[in-house]
Amino acid sequence: MIELRDVGHVHAAGSPWARRALQHVELDVAIGERIAVVGHNGAGKSTLAEILAGVLVPTEGLASLDGTPLDEVDGRLALVLQQARLQLLRPLVRHELEVGAASRQVRELTGRLGVSHLFERPVDQLSGGQQRLVALAGALLRGRDVLVLDEPFAGLDGEASAQLVRILDEIDGTVIVVTHDLAPLAPLAPRVVRLDRGGVS
Amino acid sequence: MSRRSRDLADLTVLRYVPGDSVVHRAGALAKILVLVAMTIALAARASWPAIATAGGLAVVGFVAAGLPLGVLPRPPRLLWWGLGLSATLAVIAGGEPEIVVAGTSFEVGGLEAFLRFFALTIVVLGTAGLVGWTTPAADLTPAIAAILRPLRPLRVPVDELVSALALSVRVLPLLIDEMRTVALVLRTREPKDDRKLSSLVLDVMATVVATSVRRAVELGDALMTRGGSRVPASSTPFGVLDGLIVVLGVGLAVVMVVAG
Numbered sequence: 001m002i003e004l005r006d007v008g009h010v011h012a013a014g015s016p017w018a019r020r021a022l023q024h025v026e027l028d029v030a031i032g033e034r035i036a037v038v039g040h041n042g043a044g045k046s047t048l049a050e051i052l053a054g055v056l057v058p059t060e061g062l063a064s065l066d067g068t069p070l071d072e073v074d075g076r077l078a079l080v081l082q083q084a085r086l087q088l089l090r091p092l093v094r095h096e097l098e099v100g101a102a103s104r105q106v107r108e109l110t111g112r113l114g115v116s117h118l119f120e121r122p123v124d125q126l127s128g129g130q131q132r133l134v135a136l137a138g139a140l141l142r143g144r145d146v147l148v149l150d151e152p153f154a155g156l157d158g159e160a161s162a163q164l165v166r167i168l169d170e171i172d173g174t175v176i177v178v179t180h181d182l183a184p185l186a187p188l189a190p191r192v193v194r195l196d197r198g199g200v201s
Numbered sequence: 202m203s204r205r206s207r208d209l210a211d212l213t214v215l216r217y218v219p220g221d222s223v224v225h226r227a228g229a230l231a232k233i234l235v236l237v238a239m240t241i242a243l244a245a246r247a248s249w250p251a252i253a254t255a256g257g258l259a260v261v262g263f264v265a266a267g268l269p270l271g272v273l274p275r276p277p278r279l280l281w282w283g284l285g286l287s288a289t290l291a292v293i294a295g296g297e298p299e300i301v302v303a304g305t306s307f308e309v310g311g312l313e314a315f316l317r318f319f320a321l322t323i324v325v326l327g328t329a330g331l332v333g334w335t336t337p338a339a340d341l342t343p344a345i346a347a348i349l350r351p352l353r354p355l356r357v358p359v360d361e362l363v364s365a366l367a368l369s370v371r372v373l374p375l376l377i378d379e380m381r382t383v384a385l386v387l388r389t390r391e392p393k394d395d396r397k398l399s400s401l402v403l404d405v406m407a408t409v410v411a412t413s414v415r416r417a418v419e420l421g422d423a424l425m426t427r428g429g430s431r432v433p434a435s436s437t438p439f440g441v442l443d444g445l446i447v448v449l450g451v452g453l454a455v456v457m458v459v460a461g
Contacts, residue, residue: 015271016218055385079389085412086382089404124411139389 001066002029002052002146002174008060008198009047021047022058023198029174031145036185037178039195046150048195049178053079053148065146078139082151084132088123093134096123097141106141112170113137114163129155133164145173152177153184162187218334223442224266225335229344231443232332235450237348239328242454247321251457256324258453262331272334284319291315340437342367368420375416379409 004027011019021044029035029052039045050056051063054070054077063070070077081087090096093115097106110116115133118126126134132152139147147168153161161184168175169188177185182192194201219225224232239255296310332341346363353359383405 016269017216018271050385053389055388077389079385081382081385083382085415086379086408087386089386089401089408091404091407124415 001031002027002064002070004028004051004061004063006061007051007058007063009044009051009056009058010060011047013059020198022051022195023060025061025198025200027193027200029176031174032172033174034168034188034190035174035176035193036182036188036190037176037193037195038180038182040180043195044198045178045180045195049079049148049150049176052146052176053077055079075142076144077146078142078144078148080132080135080139080147080149080152082132082154084128084135085123087135087138088131091122093118093121093123093126096134096138109137109140113167114160127155129157129160132156133160136164136167140171146176147171147173148176148178150178151180153179153181216333217337218266218268218272220267220335222266222335224262224331226442227335227446228437228439228443229332229336229340230347230439231446231450232336233341233344233348234447235454236328236332238451238454239457240325242457243321243325246458246461247317248461249317249320250461252317252320252324254453254457255328256320258450259324259327259331262335263327266331266335268331268334272330288312288315338370341370368424372417372420375420376413379412379416383409 004025007025007027008023009021011021025048037045037048047056051058051070054063054065054073057069057071065073065076088096097110097119107116110119113133113136115130115137118130118134123131123134132155136147136149136152149168152164156164165184165187168177175188175190177188177190179185239258243251243255291311291314292307292309294311295308296314297308298310298313299306299308301307342363345366346359349357349359349362387405
């Protein structure tokens with residue numbers, strides 16, 4: 001169970017440029033649950049996504065997975081960013097996806113995600129949407145059981161969005177999607193968490 | 202206790218702190234001229250009295266500007282470890298002068314040189330920070346253009362240099378944003394990456410360069426559609442206060458060089 005207790009975050013806290021992104025967030029996410037976090041621009045969605053993925057420590061409150069602070073959880077959490085190019089640290093898609101998984105598993109997953117034809121392509125030659133799909137494939141192949149996706153549908157066409165939702169639906173683990181647009185997620189029937197001015201409403 | 206308490210999003214470079222102090226009201230040109238004079242003086246005569254004088258001026262400016270202590274950056278722990286290691290090596294290096302403690306003599310020349318260099322770095326960065334915190338970024342470029350303008354007859358490409366400088370200032374937040382993203386990504390990678398550190402560092406550098414080049418191209422295209430990157434003329438005239446600040450600052454710099 002992921003638990004957020006009175007979580008708040010202030011960027012550049014203690015400086016004259018301090019900016020509050022989140023306040024008093026209470027959230028429980030069961031393992032295997034599907035969650036959609038929605039909100040307007042500046043509502044704190046990306047900050048919440050980073051906290052849920054354990055890469056940002058909240059300045060207030062406690063965020064934990066089964067009692068362990070999220071930032072101390074190793075190898076279970078994954079974050080797929082909207083600007084996924086910076087997540088792909090190896091030159092070719094093939095290099096990025098060779099992460100110890102069996103080649104059959106890699107072929108099967110990349111086939112389902114529709115990126116198998118990109119295997120020999122340099123990551124720089126992929127579109128933004130393709131880069132995000134490759135980043136997602138990498139996270140799934142690494143066997144993470146909590147997936148946090150920040151605006152995953154940005155730049156994807158309707159067919160690619162539908163395919164992505166089907167893939168997410170087949171995942172056994174927890175899926176948390178941060179988005180401003182709920183429509184593509186309808187088939188996933190997620191629990192919807194609304195963020196408004198930094199708090200859950 | 203948390204393992205990660207720092208976030209690169211908190212890193213602020215050349216960020217203006219609004220205010221109405223005498224330091225805020227002074228023009229960018231005057232402040233940059235004093236900064237240049239102090240830097241030249243310290244480069245010419247990096248003695249303890251000169252460093253203390255420049256540091257004192259920076260502290261007076263800081264207090265006069267009414268800046269909160271929160272503007273001061275909090276360096277990562279790794280930097281303090283690096284400085285500790287450097288200081289240790291400086292102690293081992295020895296050198297004149299020699300001091301005697303409890304009957305044992307130590308050569309502290311290396312440590313003294315290290316501490317002097319460290320203090321000089323802090324003073325120069327602090328003075329530059331003072332200019333950044335009290336001057337809107339948009340005022341910096343015209344001021345630098347005014348300083349470099351006399352070099353034009355020598356066929357120095359002043360406009361190009363100033364444009365490049367202005368763009369550098371403008372892309373700083375973008376670079377910090379990209380550094381932050383890479384740092385986030387590294388935290389979500391394998392806990393035990395079997396690759397060598399050098400290989401990972403090379404991959405990270407290649408990724409950052411590739412995305413930065415792409416962003417630079419996009420920024421260039423955006424600028425061209427807006428008619429290029431002309432350097433605006435300074436909107437604030439050089440006033441009496443500016444003249445006074447330049448005379449005092451440059452005068453102090455001259456004294457630092459002459460008196461040592």
